[in-house]
Amino acid sequence: MKGVFKPKLFTILKNGLSPKQISSEIMAGIVVGIVALPLAIAFAVASGVSPEKGLITAIVAGFIISFLGGSRVQIGGPTGAFIIIVYGIVEQYGIDGLIISTVMAGVILILFGVLKLGTLLKFFPHPLIVGFTSGIALVIFSTQIKDAFGLEITKVPSGFLEKWQLYFNKIDTLNPTALLLTLITIAIVLFSKKITKKIPGSFIAIILITAAVQILNLPVTTIESFFGEIPRNISISIPHFQLSDLSNYIAPALTIALLGGIESLLSAVVSDGMISGNHRSNTELIAQGIANIVTPFFGGIPATGAIARTATNVKNGGRTPIAGIIHALTLLLIMLFFGKWAKLIPMSCLAGILIVVAYNMSEWRTFVSILKSSWFDIIVLLTTFTLTVLVDLTIAIEVGVVLSALLFMKRMADVGEKKLTEELDSDVLDDYSNLPSEISIYEISGPLFFASAKQYAEVIKTIGGGKTKAIIIRMRHVPFIDSTGMHNFKDSIKSLRGNGIRVILSGVDPEVRKDLDKNEISSLIGSSNIYDSFDDAVKEAGKTLKK
Numbered sequence: 335m336k337g338v339f340k341p342k343l344f345t346i347l348k349n350g351l352s353p354k355q356i357s358s359e360i361m362a363g364i365v366v367g368i369v370a371l372p373l374a375i376a377f378a379v380a381s382g383v384s385p386e387k388g389l390i391t392a393i394v395a396g397f398i399i400s401f402l403g404g405s406r407v408q409i410g411g412p413t414g415a416f417i418i419i420v421y422g423i424v425e426q427y428g429i430d431g432l433i434i435s436t437v438m439a440g441v442i443l444i445l446f447g448v449l450k451l452g453t454l455l456k457f458f459p460h461p462l463i464v465g466f467t468s469g470i471a472l473v474i475f476s477t478q479i480k481d482a483f484g485l486e487i488t489k490v491p492s493g494f495l496e497k498w499q500l501y502f503n504k505i506d507t508l509n510p511t512a513l514l515l516t517l518i519t520i521a522i523v524l525f526s527k528k529i530t531k532k533i534p535g536s537f538i539a540i541i542l543i544t545a546a547v548q549i550l551n552l553p554v555t556t557i558e559s560f561f562g563e564i565p566r567n568i569s570i571s572i573p574h575f576q577l578s579d580l581s582n583y584i585a586p587a588l589t590i591a592l593l594g595g596i597e598s599l600l601s602a603v604v605s606d607g608m609i610s611g612n613h614r615s616n617t618e619l620i621a622q623g624i625a626n627i628v629t630p631f632f633g634g635i636p637a638t639g640a641i642a643r644t645a646t647n648v649k650n651g652g653r654t655p656i657a658g659i660i661h662a663l664t665l666l667l668i669m670l671f672f673g674k675w676a677k678l679i680p681m682s683c684l685a686g687i688l689i690v691v692a693y694n695m696s697e698w699r700t701f702v703s704i705l706k707s708s709w710f711d712i713i714v715l716l717t718t719f720t721l722t723v724l725v726d727l728t729i730a731i732e733v734g735v736v737l738s739a740l741l742f743m744k745r746m747a748d749v750g751e752k753k754l755t756e757e758l759d760s761d762v763l764d765d766y767s768n769l770p771s772e773i774s775i776y777e778i779s780g781p782l783f784f785a786s787a788k789q790y791a792e793v794i795k796t797i798g799g800g801k802t803k804a805i806i807i808r809m810r811h812v813p814f815i816d817s818t819g820m821h822n823f824k825d826s827i828k829s830l831r832g833n834g835i836r837v838i839l840s841g842v843d844p845e846v847r848k849d850l851d852k853n854e855i856s857s858l859i860g861s862s863n864i865y866d867s868f869d870d871a872v873k874e875a876g877k878t879l880k881k
Contacts, residue, residue: 338448338616341402343655351654362652363660365532366409369646370396370661371668372536373691375557375676376684377412378635380477381420383429384561385676386669387635388412390568393666395625395637400658402624404617405602407609407652409643409661410625414691415597416590416636418473418727423586425492430573431583433630438580438587439594443623446595452615458596459783460818461704461715462734464697469722469730471695474688481685482516484509484554494723512554512682515543519686534646536687543683544675557684558677566673568632589728590626590636598622598639607825608648642694704817706852710741711817772801773875777808782819791822794830802835804875808868810841820853827858836878838863840871 351359370392378388392411399410423432446452476494479501480487486507491497519539526535547554557564602613618639625637647657704715717737721730769775774797778790797805815823827837837859842850847864850856856864865871 358651359656362650363657366661367664369534391634397662398625400655402621404614433573435586439590440626442591447616447619465718475692478685481681484512515682516686594638601639601641772803782815804836804878
């Protein structure tokens, strides 16, 4: 594991830090800690466990992920993606089952890292990720209706359709005060950014709404009336289980591991773009695994990298894992010294916060854009989305991956019928040595699909450096581009254009051109930069050098 496990923190400390940077890390960590407070509590409550479990997860897992992780700025903790998984496991197997499943997931994540499967993310098509993310968002929203409307329901069923049927049957028990507080919370979270960007809207909402409920003695359910006192200490708990029952936890453990791995690596990739850095994916997976092995014994739930909190960290000046460690320590101090007031938070306020989280998770714009893509992407998207909402996230991921593979093989078979391979075999290597050094050429040979999209995108970004003023991307042998390819290709083009490099395409297949038009890549590049002939593309690139 020596060559695989290289925590970023140790490398950074070895190179040294300035007092100014340390100060920035401390401030960023405190801000992120405040942001994480309401989310950690809300995610725990929505998952069907007590509020302190969310705080413990953010503290213990957050510390370990920053201390041992492969990203400079990753913030770890509970996330919305795990809500329906945790809720389902607790319903079926209880808290002991959740602990065992999470620990097993941690072991799987470590194996992913040791086996150098950090590039696992590339094998998950973009429509599949959007499908289950949007499905999770809808399920989270549906779980909050009871508290948002203040409905008098003792136990909410786990099934999506059963939930809504019960909600409609109990609509006569609606609490107008709870609904009003939910709407005010949503408004505060959404519009507080116009007043201040330093203090998160969710934190402001919790302070104001909780104070109003206590001062005015409003008749709404609070954390205290629902869960009782919130413990202000962290203790170790050992689950009770039979070895013969371990097989029951393999499926949920694998789901936690896959979802945790995908989300943490997605978050790391996003943050890399924000700080122009590079994370160590295998180290990150191992750190996530260790965090998920350790945290459950302290009373926590599954944890992973949190995209929103990581972005908040970067925006507030965090550039090293020190900020993540400070975030965990900040939450620990809040739990120890201010936890007694957390029990006063109204459930309708937490519901409002989670409804905003669900909306942000939904990626509805991306969802709609994929519906305009090929039937391949639409089938994967809708199947994964439907199974996530109506059946189970585990089934959704399993079916989505298998379906993606089968449909891709069908697509490749169709390409084979067009004898693309024979055309490729007959090509000779073109000589670009007579072109000016300021013009770079890159050729994509074969389909730009989910398994190759990430590598192509990274190479294209790398080529667009140095003296390059224009890059010609030859696409004469690209029979199709799937949604994942479009997503990565678009990011690459934006990156190149952001560096002042002109992007020109040549030899685009008519069907591929239609997909480029649908996904607004043609308008991003400009129709004047797309050519059938490579020679015409070279002439156009030459004009760039004369400007």
